[in-house]
Every structure is written in C-alpha cells, then in structure tokens.
Amino acid sequence: MQSLSAEADRALELMGRAIRMAGYQHVTSFTPFGKNTSSIKDPLCIQKGLGFRGSDAFTVKYELSSGIDFDCIGNVLSKDRTKNNLALQGFLVDRQASAPKGTRVNGGSLICQSLDRHGQIQNTTLMNGVNHLLIEERNVSANTNLYRLFRVQIQMTDGKSLQRDFERTFSSRNL
Numbered sequence: 578m579q580s581l582s583a584e585a586d587r588a589l590e591l592m593g594r595a596i597r598m599a600g601y602q603h604v605t606s607f608t609p610f611g612k613n614t615s616s617i618k619d620p621l622c623i624q625k626g627l628g629f630r631g632s633d634a635f636t637v638k639y640e641l642s643s644g645i646d647f648d649c650i651g652n653v654l655s656k657d658r659t660k661n662n663l664a665l666q667g668f669l670v671d672r673q674a675s676a677p678k679g680t681r682v683n684g685g686s687l688i689c690q691s692l693d694r695h696g697q698i699q700n701t702t703l704m705n706g707v708n709h710l711l712i713e714e715r716n717v718s719a720n721t722n723l724y725r726l727f728r729v730q731i732q733m734t735d736g737k738s739l740q741r742d743f744e745r746t747f748s749s750r751n752l
Contacts, residue, residue, distance in 0.1 A: 578741070581733040584704050585743035588687055591649050591703070592635075592712075592729050593747040595666040596621065599637035600751035617663060620752060621727075623712055627669065629685030632710040634669035636690065639751070648691035650701045660696040667691075667698075670710045683736025684708045708732040708740065715746065725749045 600620030620638050627634045641664060646654040649666045658664065667690030673683070684706045693699045715726040730744040 578739060581706065581735065581739060581741055582743070584706065585731050585733050585741075588703060588707075588731055589729060589743060589745045591689070592668055593745060595637045595649060595668070596727055596729075596747040597750050598639045598664075598666075599749055601639035601642070602751065603640045603642060621725075621749065623714070628710065629670040629672055629707075630709055632670035632685070632707075633712045634667065634710070635712050636665060636667035638663045638665050640664070649689035650691060650703070652691065657694045657696070658692045660692055665690065665692050665698070668710065670707050671700075673705050684732075684734045687731075706733055706735060708734045725752050 600617055602617065617638050617640070622636050624634045626632070640662060641654055641656070641659065646664065648654055648658070648664065649668070652658065654664050656662070669688050669690070670685040671688050673686045685708070686705050687703045687707045687710070689701045689703050690698050691701070709730075709732040711730040713728050715728055717724070717726050726746055726748055728744065728746045730742060732740065732742050734740045
C-alpha cells in the first residue's frame, strides 16, 4: 500500500505541475501596452476515454520561462525541445508496456509525453499498475476568470488484492 501511495503521489505531483504551467507565456510575448503578441491554441486539452480501460488523457502547452524548465521525465527544456516555441507535456494510460500480449496485466502504464530534441513527441513510461486516470474541470465561481480548477483522479493496483483511488485538485495559473 505504501508503494502504491508513493507512486500515486509522484504521478499526481507531475500532472499538477503540468496543469499549473499550461498556457504560460513569457513576458517577451507581450507588448509594452500589455497586448499579447502570440497566443497558445488549446493550452490544456483533455481527451475523455482515450486510454486504457477508458482512461482520460491530457496535454498541456506553454512557453519556456527565463529559468530552468523541466519536462515530466526530468529533461531540461530548451528551444530544441519545443515546437513553434511551445513545450508540450502529456499524460495518458496505455496497456502495460512490459507485458507480452495475452498475459494478465496489473493495470496499465502511465505514459508521459514530451518533445525530444527534434520537436517530435516521445512517450516514456512513468509507472505501471495504473487502472484508470480521470481528469475533469471543476466549476469555479463565475466571478473569477483568474484560474480554472481540475480534479485529477488516479486508480492504482497491485493486480491482486489492492486497488486504491488517489485524487487531487489543481488550479491553473495561466489559463
């Protein structure tokens, strides 16, 4: 149980960090009068029921900051790891990568998508034992356009007796 909790916490933290970065635009994207010179189309895109056992998937896009940015697998982001000057991170659950066809699997694999040095999407397995991933936008008071809330739920399993849901709510900063 402790191992499942640690893995789920790690996954939720990575997904939360990506949600917070979605839509980030560097200060150089704005004119002296505050007008945006570039826009990010679909900074956070949720795809319902796309993955393993009907799991959701989501991708985020954002500009690089002046500091050091990392993707979801720890690569330092630079201009060569962007496409149209936008970094990309995605999360989805797919059939377990290490299991041969026809064998009983202990859930699926949580996949992290990011861009390689040629701007092409690369898929990297973060962890196995994921039964389901759900992301949904929560309603926020109509009085604020400053942020959006997203509930992320991940169901982990050991494939035998343990199956546990973990959930967190994250606020966007840049949408």
